[in-house]
Amino acid sequence: MTLTTEALAAHDDVDPEIRRFVVAxxxxxxxxxxxxxxxxxxRRAAAEIVRAPWRAGGPVMAKTVxxxxxxxxxxFHYPQRSDTPQPALLYIHGGGWTxxxxxxxxxxxxxxxxxxxxxxxxxxxxxxPEVRYPVALDEIVAAYRALRDDAGDFGIAxxxxxxxxxxxxxNLAVATSLRLRDAGDSPPAAMLLNYGAFDPAPTxxxxxxxxxxxxxxxxxxxGFWRDYAGDPATLVDPLVAPLRADLTGLPPxxxxxxxxxxxxxxxxxxxxxxxxxxxPVELRLYAGATHSFLEAVSVSSLASAAFDxxxxxxxxxLRRALA
Numbered sequence: 001m002t003l004t005t006e007a008l009a010a011h012d013d014v015d016p017e018i019r020r021f022v023v024a025x026x027x028x029x030x031x032x033x034x035x036x037x038x039x040x041x042x043r044r045a046a047a048e049i050v051r052a053p054w055r056a057g058g059p060v061m062a063k064t065v066x067x068x069x070x071x072x073x074x075x076f077h078y079p080q081r082s083d084t085p086q087p088a089l090l091y092i093h094g095g096g097w098t099x100x101x102x103x104x105x106x107x108x109x110x111x112x113x114x115x116x117x118x119x120x121x122x123x124x125x126x127x128x129p130e131v132r133y134p135v136a137l138d139e140i141v142a143a144y145r146a147l148r149d150d151a152g153d154f155g156i157a158x159x160x161x162x163x164x165x166x167x168x169x170x171n172l173a174v175a176t177s178l179r180l181r182d183a184g185d186s187p188p189a190a191m192l193l194n195y196g197a198f199d200p201a202p203t204x205x206x207x208x209x210x211x212x213x214x215x216x217x218x219x220x221x222x223g224f225w226r227d228y229a230g231d232p233a234t235l236v237d238p239l240v241a242p243l244r245a246d247l248t249g250l251p252p253x254x255x256x257x258x259x260x261x262x263x264x265x266x267x268x269x270x271x272x273x274x275x276x277x278x279x280p281v282e283l284r285l286y287a288g289a290t291h292s293f294l295e296a297v298s299v300s301s302l303a304s305a306a307f308d309x310x311x312x313x314x315x316x317x318l319r320r321a322l323a
Contacts, residue, residue, distance in 0.1 A: 011213040011214075011260075013259070013260055013288065014213065014214070014260055014288055014290060015287075015288030015289060015300070015302050017296065017299055017300040017301065017302065018288060018289055018290055018293050018296055018300055018302065018303075020299065021054075021293070021295070021296035021299060021300060022212075022213065022214075022215055022290060025050060025051075025054075025215075026212060028049075028050035028053075029046070029047075029050055031050075032046045040098070040129075043099065044099050047095075047099050047100065048100075048101065048103060051100070051104040051295070054107065054295045054296070054298065055103065055104060055105070055106045055107040055108075055295075056107070056298075057107070057298055058107045058110050058111060058114075058297070058298065059079065059110045059111060059114030059115075061077045061078055061079055061110060061113060061114075062078050062079060062080050062081045063076075063078040063081065064076065064077050064078070065078075069121070069123060069143045069146055069147065070139065070142035070143040070145070070146040071139070071142070072123050072124055072125055072139055072143055073102065073123075073124040074102070074121055074123050074124070074143065075102045075106070075109070075121070075122045076119060076120075076154065077109050077110055077113040077119065077120045077121075077122075078113070078119055079110075079113040079114045079117060079118070079119075080117070082155065085151065085152065085155060085156055085158075086117075086118055086119050086155060086156055086157060086160075087116075087118040087119070087156075087157055087160035087161070087162070087189075087314075087315075087318035087319075087321070087322065088118055088119040088120065088121060088147070088151075088154075088156040088157070088160065088161045088162070089112055089113075089116070089118055089119070089120045089121070089161075089162045089163070089164055089192065089314065090121050090123065090140075090143065090144055090147055090161060090162070090163045090164070090188070091105070091108070091109050091112065091120055091121065091122050091123075091164055091165055091169070091192075092122075092123060092125070092140060092163070092164070092165030092169030092170075092172045092173055093105040093123075093124075093165065093166070093169050094165060094166040094167030094168045094169045094170070094194075094195075094292075095127075095167070095168060096167065096168050096197075096220065096221070096223070096224030096227070096228075097127065097128045097136060097168045097171075097224055097227060097228040098127050098128050098129065098224060098227050098228070099127065101124055102122035102123065102124050105122060105166075106122070107295070107297065107298070108166070108294055108295065108297075109122050111294075111297055111307045111311075112192075112307065112310070112311060112314070115307050115308060115311035116310075116311035116312075116314045116315045117315060118314065118315070118318065119154070119155065119156055121147060121154075123139070123140060123143050125139045125140055125143075125172070126139060128227040128228045128230075129227040129228075129230070132227075132228065132229065132230035132231075132234075133228055133229055133230065133237070133239075133240055134239065136172060136228075137172060137175050137176065137179065137239060140172050140176050141176050141179050141180065144161070144163060144176055144188065145185070147161060148161055148186070157322060159189065159321050159322060160189050160318040160319075160321045160322045161188055161189055162188055162189055162190035162191065162192060162251075162314060162317070162318060163176055163177065163188040163190075163191055163251075164190075164191060164192025164193065164194070165192075165193070165194065165196070166194035166195055166196070166292070166294065167194070167195055167196065167197050167216075167263070167291065167292070168197050169194075169196075170193040170194055170195065170196025170197065171196055171197045171198060171240075171242060173191055173192070173193060173196070174191065174193065174196065174198065174242040174245075174250070174270075175239045175240070175242055176188075177191060177250050177251060178238070178239060178242060178245055178247075179239065181249050181250065187249070187250065187251050188251050189251055189252075189317065189318055189321035190251050190252050190253070190254070190314060190317045190318060190321070191250065191251050191252070191253040191254070192253075192254050192256075192310055192314060193253060193254065193255045193256070193267070193270070194255075194256045194294060194310075195256065195257060195258055195261055195263055195264075195267060195291055195292075196255070196263070196266075196267060196270065197221070197224070197225075197263060197266070198241065198242055198243040198263075198266045198267065198269070198270045199241045199242075199243035199244065199266050199269075200221075200222070200225040200235050200241060201241075201266075202218070203262075203265035203266060203269075204265055205261065205262050205263065205264040205265040205266075206218050206262045206265075208262075209260050209262045209264065209290075210262055214260045214261060214290045214291065215261070215290040215291040215292050215293075216262055216263070216290075216291040216292070217262070218262055221262060221263075228240070242270075243266060243269055243270055243273065246277070247273055247274050247277040247279060248277045248278065248279075249277075249279075250274065250277070250279050251279070252279065252280040252281070252317050253271075253274050253279055253280070253281045253282070254281075254282045254283075254284070254310055254313045254314070254317075255267055255270065255271050255281070255282070255283045255284070256284050256286065256294070256306050256309075256310055257271075257283060257284065257285050257286065258285075258286050258289030258290050258291060258293050259285055259286060259287045259288060259289060260288065260289060260290045260291075261289070261290055261291040262291070263291065264285075268283070268285075271283040282313060284306065284309055284310075286302055286306055288302065289302055289303075289306070293306070294306060294307065
């Protein structure tokens with residue numbers, strides 16, 4: 001069933017600008033007959049088409065380079081030219097570990113690059129279910145190490161590299177930091193976590209915000225966890241469900257949490273657990289925002305404000321890392 005503006009109007013907890021974004025995406029997917037039943041390669045291609053208008057426009061970079069990083073396709077956004085090494089953010093796109101790319105998330109990366117004044121690097125990791133945990137995690141750990149170890153070649157300051165992502169990308173950002181910590185390796189200087197998927201256990205926000213009006217449904221999220229983990233027993237692994245991990249020693253963290261999201265409770269819990277572990281943490285709850293709301297930045301003042309807040313935090317945190 002196609003979601004209409006009139007049907008969504010009943011959900012008056014959703015910000016009006018975000019509401020129009022949700023309806024537009026729903027109509028976009030409605031162009032494809034029985035989208036959910038399409039073979040996965042066709043669903044991925046359709047999702048790229050539907051998301052394309054939302055990545056258009058936005059900040060113009062001084063230089064953008066698409067290259068290979070540790071065997072994966074990567075995109076480097078440089079907001080300005082500089083003769084000195086710059087801070088950087090390694091950004092991991094969401095999509096339930098099964099969809100999307102550095103193309104769908106190109107606007108998000110350019111927004112962070114321009115607003116925070118730093119290099120942003122996106123990575124195309126291998127998607128599930130063709131591969132399962134820990135393949136994507138292994139690739140991102142390798143990409144982070146390559147970026148840090150060869151930072152001079154990329155015009156990046158190795159001591160000022162943050163890691164971040166949205167949804168499944170937020171999960172992989174925390175898991176990467178955990179893997180590096182456990183290996184005795186130097187962790188990222190900061191974590192940027194946008195509506196991350198941190199634990200498969202249902203919460204009150206699962207019941208409150210389930211349904212297409214809020215972008216992400218419980219059925220979709222449950223399927224994503226299955227596709228990523230493979231073996232159900234893997235779902236309790238703290239590198240799959242990092243809310244269950246010992247979070248001691250992780251980098252300073254910023255969590256952008258949309259109120260109207262089935263993952264909201266898990267994000268609040270992650271912020272609380274990071275704080276209890278002694279990690280400097282900032283949580284911003286965006287009333288009226290849904291899952292994926294940052295992609296609405298071209299039409300949403302709320303999304304724009306969220307970028308500004310995260311960018312200020314990133315710039316300040318990475319300046320301290322360089323001090």
